[in-house]
Amino acid sequence: MNSAPLHGCRVLDLGIITAGAATSALLADMGAEVIKVESPSYRDPFRLWTAGDPAAQAGGVPPFFRATNRNKTSISLDLKHEAGRAAFLRLVAESDLVVENFRRGVLDRLGLGYEALRTANPEIILASISSQGETGPDAAYVSYGSTLEAVAGLAWMTGYPEGPPTISGRDVNYPDQVVALFAAGMIATAWRARRDGAGGTHLDMSQRELTSFLCGEAFLSAGSETASARTGNEQAPHRLQDCFCDRDGDWVAVTIDDAEVDGLCRLLGVQAMLSDAEIKTELRVWIAERPASEAVPALAAAGIAAAMVHNGKSLLGQQHRLWDSALARAEDGGLLKGFPFQLAEAPLRIECDAPGVGSHTAEILMRIAGYSRDEVAALARDGIIEVAGE
Amino acid sequence: MPSGSCAAGQSREAAIRPLHDVAIVEAYALDAPLGLRLAGGLAGRIAADLGARVVKLVPQGGDPLDRVAPFIGGTSTVAAFLNAGKQIVLEDDEALARQLAEADATILDCGLHAGLADLADLPAVVAVLSLFKPGAVHGPASAFTVAALGGLLDMVGDPEREPLRLGGHQMAYSTGLAAYAGLAAALCKPKVAGRPAPETVQVSMLDTVVWLNWKSAPFVASAPALTRAGAAAEWQVVRCADGWIALVYQDADWRALCDMVDDPRLRAPCFLDRAERLRRAGEVTQIIAERFLSRNRKELHAAALARRLPLGPVWSPEDLVADAQNVSRGLFATVDLGEGVEAAMPRLPVIWGGRIFTPDAPAPVRREAMADSP
Known part of the structure; x- marks a missing residue:
């Protein structure tokens, strides 16, 4: 018996790039059947982003698309065409969830807004992930992840002391990553509630609001004298916290609490009555005189949290020692996104590689939407659907 | 206190929050890292906003979060944010055992989980929070040093200067999001004899950080390692x-x-x-x-x-409390922090079938949990 938590849940995945597609990927990891819906004339933009990968440039699946869309099947149908829309709504009638992160208005213009979906299936859950939310004066404001850091309060809080606000940038786009964690949790909750009789619903999730929520305490002190802007790496309640450059140019991150100051001063050979700024200067000099491989264990022996700052390549060296399932490998060794958590009884697994466009169009239309083989052939002939290999 | 708003004409049943039938206990070892308290705190806050009865056990000396700045009117804003909607109960061995026995799920740090004498008495669903993978051997660590190991510090800031953390408690809170997602998934399993099916959710902060920072990993083997670009970005x-x-x-x-x-x-x-x-x-x-x-x-x-x-x-943050978009969507509720201090509390960032789940004000600490949620 399949014990995956979302076993039996069918998801139509209109999610693209990271926010939507990664949300659906998490649902797939939890055991849902996730059908990625693309169109003969519209692809998930990640399919076009080769990131300079020679294999992708030669026609292979681009790495970021592959990373984010494993564990899914694929269908390609033209939602701008009446027959394509009808096929989609027949799938909606047999599904539990629709996930989308188009620009606001796109789904309604396609005639596939929540009311249309609900007409096809009163129990459907529509999960809309948007920049600013479904409503409000900024609903049409176009955003990328770092836009949202600015308009949500995170950039105001991030930066060197006395320096400008800082964003995570296009290689992180932090709000695009965290929204998948949040949205997957909300969707699972809604699916559970529906199973227990709550009915279908529309989840309106704004990435900007999530980003603000993750700065929650800042709003409680907004406008007060205690509100502070950018403090660099220092952070209450820690006594000292920063990165220090070692002898070889590598950075060492250190966090020191009150109880550890005496031990640090003994390690540095200085008096504990020095000011925090003086202790920090002494620590900077001490780390600059030795390699991180010597400094980190010495600090740890004094009970102080310390670690070398890794980059995206070197962090792989810690896999299976300090972290486990966040990244996974395909059968050919290619990197894939893994899991942000793991379940002991029903372990999350990569079951299949990311699909080619329309790899499962015919099979899905026949098995789920009840189309005959001849009807599928006619739709393909008319260019309304795309069947892989044809 | 308000218990959530609903559109006119909605039935009482429809206004029931989605986790109204779930009881969750949040508890930590005395020496739990702050980052895990914050992570579990956020997961519990989300569950409380969704209607779960969340009981958080705190040491006799008080909630360690009460000592985390910034403060307003003597109240820690971090504690006020994370404890909203929860019952805060002073902990002793008996209280912990009793609460755990009555709960459907629990959020624990790995230290407390390892120290519990009889794991059989735990609720069916257990979310265990750790800084590293279960069983990892490591020295002292903080959310900041975990961000360093996960490559995220390296991605932010100026290449001519030290790597830079994101503002606030992003590593802990994103771990809290992962914990809630895992908990929500576990609660989706079909019930066994009317109770949740057993599941243990393992949530490691470092795995969460690496997962968030996935694009910096070498997906293209021949490409140079990404790093913060600063003025060249x-x-x-x-x-x-x-x-x-x-x-x-x-x-x-x-x-x-x-x-x-x-x-x-x-x-x-x-x-x-x-x-x-x-x-x-x-x-x-x-x-x-x-x-x-x-x-x-x-x-x-x-x-x-x-x-x-x-x-x-x-x-x-001050701009945002008055921002037209946020006002139109009711993102902030005014809550009373006591002693005449009012503050803006962000609601859960989802509008659920047209409903918003208004956050409750932080509750006073009790010696015993109340029988029913408000």
Whole structure:
């Protein structure tokens, strides 16, 4: 018996790039059947982003698309065409969830807004992930992840002391990553509630609001004298916290609490009555005189949290020692996104590689939407659907 | 206190929150790292907003979060934010055992989980929070050093300066999101004899950070390692008349951005080529910054909206509490922190079938949990 938590849940995945597609990927990891819906004339933009990968440039699946869309099947149908829309709504009638992160208005213009979906299936859950939310004066404001850091309060809080606000940038786009964690949790909750009789619903999730929520305490002190802007790496309640450059140019991150100051001063050979700024200067000099491989264990022996700052390549060296399932490998060794958590009884697994466009169009239309083989052939002939290999 | 708003005409049944039937206990070892208390606190806050009865056990000496700055009127805003909607109960062995026996699920740090004498008495669903993978051997650590190991520190800031953390408690809170997602998934399993099916959710902060920072991993083996680009980055934060604006755009936005900035130097044909713009990123940013210095954030916001440009005015928390978008969507509720202090509390960032789940004010600490949720 399949014990995956979302076993039996069918998801139509209109999610693209990271926010939507990664949300659906998490649902797939939890055991849902996730059908990625693309169109003969519209692809998930990640399919076009080769990131300079020679294999992708030669026609292979681009790495970021592959990373984010494993564990899914694929269908390609033209939602701008009446027959394509009808096929989609027949799938909606047999599904539990629709996930989308188009620009606001796109789904309604396609005639596939929540009311249309609900007409096809009163129990459907529509999960809309948007920049600013479904409503409000900024609903049409176009955003990328770092836009949202600015308009949500995170950039105001991030930066060197006395320096400008800082964003995570296009290689992180932090709000695009965290929204998948949040949205997957909300969707699972809604699916559970529906199973227990709550009915279908529309989840309106704004990435900007999530980003603000993750700065929650800042709003409680907004406008007060205690509100502070950018403090660099220092952070209450820690006594000292920063990165220090070692002898070889590598950075060492250190966090020191009150109880550890005496031990640090003994390690540095200085008096504990020095000011925090003086202790920090002494620590900077001490780390600059030795390699991180010597400094980190010495600090740890004094009970102080310390670690070398890794980059995206070197962090792989810690896999299976300090972290486990966040990244996974395909059968050919290619990197894939893994899991942000793991379940002991029903372990999350990569079951299949990311699909080619329309790899499962015919099979899905026949098995789920009840189309005959001849009807599928006619739709393909008319260019309304795309069947892989044809 | 308000227990959530609902549209006119909605039935009472429809107004029941989705986790109304779930009881969750949140508890930590005395020496649990702050980052895990914050992570579990956020997961519990989400569950409470969704209607779960969340009982958080705190040491006899008080909740360690009460000592985390910033403070307003003597109240820790971190504690107020994370404890909203929960019952806060003083912990002793008996209280812990009794609460665990009555709960459907629990959120624990790995230290407390390892120290519990009889794991058989735990609720069916257990979320165990750790800084590293279960069983990892490591020295002292903090959320900051975990961000270093996960490569995220390396991605933010100026390459000529030290790596930079994101503001607030992002590592802990994103771990809290992962914990809630895992908990929600576990609660989806079909019930066994009317009770949740057994499941243990393992949530490691370092795994969460690596998962968030996945794009920095070498997906293209031949590509150089990504790192923070600072002034060479395509996206910059620049000055404007009354603050700052994040200059975020894609290649396709370039012409619309040129129209908005309205400076002939930007219209030079060489800048139509993205690679050339990247090579001269400092010059491009300087031109735009000069033009934006005479315009304020509201003007730039309106101009960006009109041209569908993804520029981001940097709003402060104070700006955002009064912001028209947030006001129209009811993002903040005013809560009473006691002693006449009122503050803006963000609600759960989802509108659920047209309903918002208004957060409750932090509850006073009790010696015993109440029998039913408010």
